Amino acid sequence: MSRPVASADIFQAIADPTRRAILDQLRSGEQPVKQLAEPFEMSLPAISQHLQILCNAGLVSQQKSGRQRLYRLNPVPLQQVSEWVARYEPFWQQKLDALGDYLEENP
Amino acid sequence: MSRPVASADIFQAIADPTRRAILDQLRSGEQPVKQLAEPFEMSLPAISQHLQILCNAGLVSQQKSGRQRLYRLNPVPLQQVSEWVARYEPFWQQKLDALGDYLEENP
């Protein structure tokens, strides 16, 4: 069998820079594959596979429109990431406060 | 070579669930490797390799203390993730608002 089998894991899905760039691009509205592929020096199938992974992770949805397929951003699963990382915010505040104090005491 | 070569990329570093769990564990303070490894059904070298990847990503630092090596959380690079994902918050707000409206209109 050949792959883009469901990663389905959000963290895995956003680990790849191309996929993050695709998501970034989709913030300006739904777009067909060809347009999404434009900024990348990569074959169309490669992009298609990335889109499938994003789809499996629930980060995009697609809708047929004539002979193109419009992909649309679904940001909801990113909340999972947001929530995870938010648990660390107190810690980096602390770190930065410590740095601030240090700089104050050692001008 | 079979190294845990420097990913150095934060998103890659947090893509693995074991590594995220290690980070989670480190929020309760610096810990030696053996203690960090305890919750996992995995060999010590495996954990050591994960720690090295976290180290390369700047997410942890280590400090020798006798014959143990204490690992400590450094959350600062996670801000990168936080900033990236924050750009999507307006979008999921929008999504949830739409859902809310829908539910109000279709009780």
Added chain:
DNA sequence: CAATTAGTTAAGCATTCGCTTAAATTATTT
């Protein structure tokens, strides 16, 4: 000093990943 403890390095292996090219599918245009 020999034995033990804590951890890392090294080497190897199976699986997954990101990509490619070629072929297939589906819809539109001529």
Added chain:
DNA sequence: AAATAATTTAAGCGAATGCTTAACTAATTG
């Protein structure tokens, strides 16, 4: 109906990933 356009499916490939076991290094203890 034939040609073209948009995209996916398929197959394959090299590199990276996550793990293992075995061997090594360094600090502590008996």
